[in-house]
Amino acid sequence: DGGITQSPKYLFRKEGQNVTLSCEQNLNHDAMYWYRQDPGQGLRLIYYSQIVNDFQKGDIAEGYSVSREKKESFPLTVTSAQKNPTAFYLCASSPGQRNQPQHFGDGTRLSIL
Amino acid sequence: AQKVTQAQTEISVVEKEDVTLDCVYETRDTTYYLFWYKQPPSGELVFLIRRNSFDEQNEISGRYSWNFQKSTSSFNFTITASQVVDSAVYFCALSEAIGNSGYSTLTFGKGTMLLVSP
Numbered sequence: 547d548g549g550i551t552q553s554p555k556y557l558f559r560k561e562g563q564n565v566t567l568s569c570e571q572n573l574n575h576d577a578m579y580w581y582r583q584d585p586g587q588g589l590r591l592i593y594y595s596q597i598v599n600d601f602q603k604g605d606i607a608e609g610y611s612v613s614r615e616k617k618e619s620f621p622l623t624v625t626s627a628q629k630n631p632t633a634f635y636l637c638a639s640s641p642g643q644r645n646q647p648q649h650f651g652d653g654t655r656l657s658i659l
Numbered sequence: 660a661q662k663v664t665q666a667q668t669e670i671s672v673v674e675k676e677d678v679t680l681d682c683v684y685e686t687r688d689t690t691y692y693l694f695w696y697k698q699p700p701s702g703e704l705v706f707l708i709r710r711n712s713f714d715e716q717n718e719i720s721g722r723y724s725w726n727f728q729k730s731t732s733s734f735n736f737t738i739t740a741s742q743v744v745d746s747a748v749y750f751c752a753l754s755e756a757i758g759n760s761g762y763s764t765l766t767f768g769k770g771t772m773l774l775v776s777p
């Protein structure tokens with residue numbers, strides 16, 4: 547089945563550690579997105595990529611990094627510079643055009659040890 | 660900048676009641692697209708509906724209906740005869756063009772948590 551796979555489902559980070567969240571899609575979508583969700587908050591855009599080898603900062607990119615070496619993959623690294631990383635992270639993809647909905651993965655819940 | 664407001668943080672109803680979730684948006688674009696998503700307790704967001712700005716026809720899908728009113732910048736969502744399985748967080752979102760690229764990002768409201776009790 548076509549879809550978006552995020553892994554792991556749960557992740558724990560130690561102080562000063564970088565961690566990487568995986569996102570893979572087999573929908574042949576050009577665009578991919580990373581969102582952060584905090585309790586009582588909507589989704590806030592971290593990074594997005596419209597095409598391979600290109601990505602743009604969203605509203606809250608500080609402390610995060612991404613890469614887009616393959617169309618299917620858009621991993622997110624939460625660096626030690628992100629002082630409050632505990633949140634639910636959602637990856638999405640879409641064909642990219644404005645009238646197309648984004649399709650979401652099941653999310654990764656990141657916590658601090 | 661675009662903005663989406665979902666003023667209702669949480670709504671509690673008893674099964675079989677009708678419930679309306681409000682969404683008000685702000686944009687300077689003349690052409691735009693609105694979306695509703697459902698987030699059940701499992702966490703993933705499920706796409707429900709898309710509406711473009713030049714089509715004000717209301718839509719009904721089973722127990723779900725959507726009322727788009729451009730004059731009041733609202734895109735409200737009604738669930739008729741609610742069921743326990745409707746319990747979820749519902750998000751309204753507005754597409755935002757990225758320059759002239761043809762691509763877009765979404766601006767989300769903060770969501771409305773709907774609790775349907777038996």
